[in-house]
Amino acid sequence: MLRSVRNETELTMLLAFLKNRKCPFSVEITDGRRRSVSQNKLQRLWLLEIAEQLGDQTPEEVRGYCKLTLGVPILRAENDEFREKYDAVLKALSYQSKVAIMMEPLNLPVTRVMTVDQKSRYLDGIHRHFSEQGLALTDPTM
Numbered sequence: 001m002l003r004s005v006r007n008e009t010e011l012t013m014l015l016a017f018l019k020n021r022k023c024p025f026s027v028e029i030t031d032g033r034r035r036s037v038s039q040n041k042l043q044r045l046w047l048l049e050i051a052e053q054l055g056d057q058t059p060e061e062v063r064g065y066c067k068l069t070l071g072v073p074i075l076r077a078e079n080d081e082f083r084e085k086y087d088a089v090l091k092a093l094s095y096q097s098k099v100a101i102m103m104e105p106l107n108l109p110v111t112r113v114m115t116v117d118q119k120s121r122y123l124d125g126i127h128r129h130f131s132e133q134g135l136a137l138t139d140p141t142m
Contacts, residue, residue, distance in 0.1 A: 028081075038140075039119045043111070046126055046137050053135045064103035068095075070125040071110040074118050082113065 005011050018027070047059040047066070054062070076083040090098055090108075101108050111119060127137055 039116065039123060040111075042123060042138075042140050043119075043126070046123075046130075049137050050126075050130050050135060060103050061099075064099045066122075066126055067102040067108070067110040068098050070129065071114070071122050074122055074125075075110060075113065078118065079113070 003014060003017075005014055044059075047062045050062045051057050051059040057065075072086065076086060090101065093101075100106070102110065111122060114122060130137060
């Protein structure tokens, strides 16, 4: 179960929920908020724009590439549990297998587990990577 706490009311509700749980159980707390809806919308827009401009990849293939080459390094550096599991199960696989695991139908959680800050750096990486290749992506500040 994943639960975000953004204010005192949500904290009070979480404490009540935990108080009523039977022991034993485990709890993991991560600083920061989970990625935002606006970040998700921008990512989807950019994936469409990138696929259209490249012409030889679907948005899902671009998404798989971005998750593997830009998202996984962020999580491996900052999420011990992700790094341990990724390294044990996926690290030795071929590049093609890893990209396939990032895409539907398997869709390994990468951006889903990012905080807002991590997702911002991930989106910055997408923008930088593809802009350096001459692709034009929508500027979210315009």
